[in-house]
Amino acid sequence: MAGNLFVFSLCLLLTLEAMFVISEESKDDSKSKNEKSGRLKIETYYHIRVEVREALMGAESSKIFEKKGDDDTIKKSLLRAIREVDTDRDKVLSKSELNKHMNRTISRDLHEEIDREFELHDLNKDRLITFKEFDTAIPQEGDKHFDAGERPYYERMFKYADQDKNGGLGRAEFLGFLKPEEVDHMHKAFAEQFMVGIDSNNDSIITFEEYIKDMYKNDVMRDKTKPFKVNETAEHYVNMKHRFEHIYDQNRNGELDIHEFVDWIMNPVRARINEAVDHMMHEFDANNDTMITRDEVIRKWRFFAIRPEDAEDEYYDEIKHTEL
Numbered sequence: 001m002a003g004n005l006f007v008f009s010l011c012l013l014l015t016l017e018a019m020f021v022i023s024e025e026s027k028d029d030s031k032s033k034n035e036k037s038g039r040l041k042i043e044t045y046y047h048i049r050v051e052v053r054e055a056l057m058g059a060e061s062s063k064i065f066e067k068k069g070d071d072d073t074i075k076k077s078l079l080r081a082i083r084e085v086d087t088d089r090d091k092v093l094s095k096s097e098l099n100k101h102m103n104r105t106i107s108r109d110l111h112e113e114i115d116r117e118f119e120l121h122d123l124n125k126d127r128l129i130t131f132k133e134f135d136t137a138i139p140q141e142g143d144k145h146f147d148a149g150e151r152p153y154y155e156r157m158f159k160y161a162d163q164d165k166n167g168g169l170g171r172a173e174f175l176g177f178l179k180p181e182e183v184d185h186m187h188k189a190f191a192e193q194f195m196v197g198i199d200s201n202n203d204s205i206i207t208f209e210e211y212i213k214d215m216y217k218n219d220v221m222r223d224k225t226k227p228f229k230v231n232e233t234a235e236h237y238v239n240m241k242h243r244f245e246h247i248y249d250q251n252r253n254g255e256l257d258i259h260e261f262v263d264w265i266m267n268p269v270r271a272r273i274n275e276a277v278d279h280m281m282h283e284f285d286a287n288n289d290t291m292i293t294r295d296e297v298i299r300k301w302r303f304f305a306i307r308p309e310d311a312e313d314e315y316y317d318e319i320k321h322t323e324l
Contacts, residue, residue, distance in 0.1 A: 128168030
C-alpha cells in the first residue's frame, strides 16, 4: 500500500502525543467513552511491542511471532537476533549494541520495502516512475493508493521529490516520495503539506491555539457535537502547553514557523530507535544495570509474541499483574 505510507507514518508519530488529551467532556464515565479509551490504550500497547520486535528482528523475521506454532522455533529465531546484536560476544546486550543493531535493521527493512515498491510501480521497467505509473499501478491486496480528494497532496509531494525535474522518480527520489521523513531535503515539503491541516488561517504560522485544537481533534472521547472547550488546569493541557512553549517554540515568540514545525514533527522519527531501546531496557533489564542478558530476554520472550487477537487479554492481564 504505497500511496498511504507516509500519511500513516506521521499519524502514528503523533498518536502518542494526542492520545493523552482528555477534554472536559471525558470526565463523564460513560460506557461508550470508556470503551473508546480502552481500545486506544490496547492499540498503543500492541503497536509499541510490534515496533520493538521489528526493530530487533526485522519486519519479515518478526512475523513468526504472529503465528501460533512451535514455541521452541520462535525462541530459536529470537536467539539468532540476540546473537546478531551481541557484537562483542559477551552474552550481554548493551544500549549501544541495541541502538546500532536496530538502526541497521530498520535501514535494511526500509530499503527492501522501497525496492519492492519500486518494482511494483515501474510499469515499463525504465527505472523511472512517473506519477501516472504510481497512480495506475495495481495496489497490493486490493488497497487503494489514495482517495480522489488526496490527489493534489500526492501530486505536490511527487513534484517535490522529483529533484532533477525530468517527470519521473529514480529509486532515491522514490524513497523521498514514499518516506519523506527519511530524507532530509523532503522534511520541509512534508511539513508544509501537513501544516495545512493545522494552520486554520493559512498564515504559515502555528499558534498554540491552533496546535491545541489539532491535538483535541484526535481525542476519541470528546463529544464533537458540543462546542470546543478545554480544561486549562488539566495535567495533559499543562504538559502540552509546556512542550509547545519550551520545546517546540525554539525562539519563544509564541508560535511555530515552518522550521520549528519541521523539528516538531520530525523529532519522533529521529527518536524512535532510542525509544525502542528504552522499551527493551524497561522490559528486560531486571537488575537495572543498563545491560540485558540473553537469559533475561528469553525468559520474557512472550513480550514479542503479541498477536492482534490476543492484545486485549494480554493488556488487561498485565494491568492486573502490576496491581498485585
